[in-house]
Amino acid sequence: MRSFFKYALAVFCAFYALAVTHIAYAEESRPLAVIVSSNAETAVIQQLSPRDLGLAYWKKKQYWQGGARIRPVNLHAEHPLRIYFSKVVLGSVPSEQGDYWNGLYFHGTTPPYSVQSEEAVLRYVSMTKGAIGYIDACNLDERVKPLLWIDDNTVSNNKPALHCQP
Numbered sequence: 079m080r081s082f083f084k085y086a087l088a089v090f091c092a093f094y095a096l097a098v099t100h101i102a103y104a105e106e107s108r109p110l111a112v113i114v115s116s117n118a119e120t121a122v123i124q125q126l127s128p129r130d131l132g133l134a135y136w137k138k139k140q141y142w143q144g145g146a147r148i149r150p151v152n153l154h155a156e157h158p159l160r161i162y163f164s165k166v167v168l169g170s171v172p173s174e175q176g177d178y179w180n181g182l183y184f185h186g187t188t189p190p191y192s193v194q195s196e197e198a199v200l201r202y203v204s205m206t207k208g209a210i211g212y213i214d215a216c217n218l219d220e221r222v223k224p225l226l227w228i229d230d231n232t233v234s235n236n237k238p239a240l241h242c243q244p
Contacts, residue, residue, distance in 0.1 A: 112226035113212065113218070113222040114222065120206060122207065123142050123144075149208045150190035151199055159196070167233060196213045196214060215242075216242035
């Protein structure tokens, strides 16, 4: 009887590991939208290059062309969309970026603001002048507008096919 429970536990753990891997892959494979506010008072840009997106998130570019401060917002470091965004746009995962940010901290530069959910990203971007963020493209709403798309490990101006489920 004891060996049956060990076997059942091992099978359960294996299925759980597969399910978690599948969920993380599903999250990662959905397109992301890089967003700014749709409100003319808080949206200070209408277009953005993939290169400038990376510079903004590394805080190497701090001001938009019109002079407004760039206010990038991230999801928390363990969020699957943050990990995917970081891999594609920044070329590393959040856990590998600590030394970079620690070095800049002593020069007065802090990492992008971090929030816990996509809804928090939507609120921050829609209400903060100069803000830019990213969300699952299926979660776009009227508060924001997309400038770039991240799909298949590339950043593009071209909207990908979205297969959103209600």
